[in-house]
Amino acid sequence: MGKASVIVYITIAVLLLLLISQSPNKGNKHRRHRRLKLRSNFTFSPPADGHLHHHDRIHFDPIVADIERKREDKEWEKMYIETHHPELKSSEEHAPGEQAQPEWEDFIDAEDYLNDEEKFNVTNRLVMLFPKIDIDPPDGYVSERELTQWNLEQSRRDVLHRTEREMETHDKNRDGFVSFAEYEPPTWVQKSESNSVGYDMGWWKEEHFNASDMDGDGLLNITEFNDFLHPADSTNPKLLLWLCKEEIRERDSDKDGKVNFNEFFHGLFDLVRNYDEEGHNTSHHSDDSGSTPARKLFDELDKDGDGFLSDVELLPIIEKLHPSERYYAKQQADYIIQQADSDKDGRLTLSEMIDSPYVFYSAIFNEDEESDYEEYHDEFR
Template structure:
């Protein structure tokens, strides 16, 4: 971007801030809603959460999450430390001495409009043209998401890396308690999800140990580029859906389960509950036939490769989903992209809960 463009961009941003700050009513609804630091961490199993838009808030949430993780881990694995620690009950929570929410809701310290002005040029990068597109916003969301995912992976490595050599062996790894104490079908995947085959598939270099990247793939296989792990996911789908135990998936097994997952991925937000099974058999048969490369009327694990990304959506999928929602809410002129003014005019699309309570996004993230 040329020098003249930079000057024009800065001038426009300063003008917008000036107009907002001197408006008689101030930013629309800014004073009527409080920002709240979330707690997305659970010790046993975590659900997928919308990614935090602002890295500053994400850092606050990670610090709070780490504090909760430390406390829950000590309570779970080292009760003796909790029971013996003098004055343990009097220890303050993280938010008590950091005043995070007070910071966020103090306009002198955390001004949403100013934050959007600061973040806008970091998102508007491809190309730098004064507009944030769905692709740029998806890329930004994905960056924030990957940072959170890797942070949790590093924390989990500290838990499982018993000899502190920077690697996790299968002998060192302990499945979460919700796996150890649940029945086979409680969470949609039985105990095979945590067996040595899964570990070995994640071990890209075959040295018997998982480094940070491999351990992250182990925990989040949907985001892996490791072909061994993707094939393992396919084998798991066959094993889970193969009710007649012939080692492959017939049309009935495909239609009752897998096809709905693929269709819902392709037709986001579509409610299939009102459709009769018969009305969907034809498209299901077409997809089944397309996947059945050898024409034997059955799907092998290898034949599931083209749809495995729809059966196990990646972080990119959720990043795009979130970007689409944000643009649909903030794009007032409906041109499919956001200006800085539009973002400032709809700040709580970025700084509050992203999805409606009735929306269901619980499927993703089998391991968090």
């Protein structure tokens, strides 16, 4: 960033802070009615559909993300002990005095930190973060593309942190790799029957592991293990093809190894349409004539014209069947711009961001106080 851009940012920031400090009612309008509250994304529960889609809201502010990661680590540690080492939990319950206090309470004051303006002032945070987002180009505006990239970086940091935590758990010999023998499926998979969605979809089988093993050495390094846990975000062609095979296996109701039009129409087409046209009318048309959008897409995908879709032929739409972190980062960026872009030019100035601060921090609002703030939104909780 050039010296001129830095000077402009500093000048704008100083002026805005001076104006806010001289107008206490305006500067405190939102904070007077809102208490920021941390919420963890952590869960030990299986995904509802057996897919490892990630729909958690993305933290805008790295400070908030770091606090929540630490709290999530404590929750994870507690749940892991209860699930895998119940004997440690029993001994902990009978421990005397301060030894019996759970470690995750160390972060009980984090919300006080967030709600102390001397320590965490939302306006100051936006002033500080703005030039970190406005980088391509640094022109005094945050575009949808820049905000999407910012959200994506925050999301990837969270995902990698969880992967590193899982890696530490499964890497039994501490060599920096996970073998298939070392990997233990989640408890909910282990307890499932053989016809459950976890086994039927093959998420925890050796085929999935081998597809994630990019270099074919029989071990997963941190990048490969991250792909294993989050295949929708991988660029590994073997893993993407494996995802396609899993879709064929799931949607192939007559078990002929391929997907015909009816199987496509009643299973996959809605996922594609949901991706392309959020909020569409999901009513089905009973006919399968060539004039329907589903038939048109099916014919485009059916490259060999045999009337069936193979795993390879699903590759062009696999990212729509399994949305990546970039998809959700863009979705959140679009929402933020829609809410904060007062002049409707499709981009955000620092002033617009400061005028709508809780669009960026709404994910950690305490919803019990919603009645005091008419413009409150909590879309990405």
